[in-house]
Amino acid sequence: MTKNEIFRNKKLGDIKQVAEILGVSHANADKILRRVNSKKHAEAFNILKKIVESREALKKSYNK
Secondary structure (H helix, E strand, O other), X not given: OXXXXXXXXXXXXXXHHHHXXXXXXXXXXXXXXXXXXXXXHHHHHHHHHHHHHHHXXXXXXXXX
């Protein structure tokens, strides 16, 4: 999935999950994901990517 597809497919609560994993607030996680030059951007994006891809794979496996 491309970066745009990840952001397009994120759902309500995904940023909160990223925040919990990183140990930051919801607002900080949102800012980290918006700021490409942030120290934690790559880590936060990879977490979000795993969350979105896991959900899509689960939906795909149940829709067969």
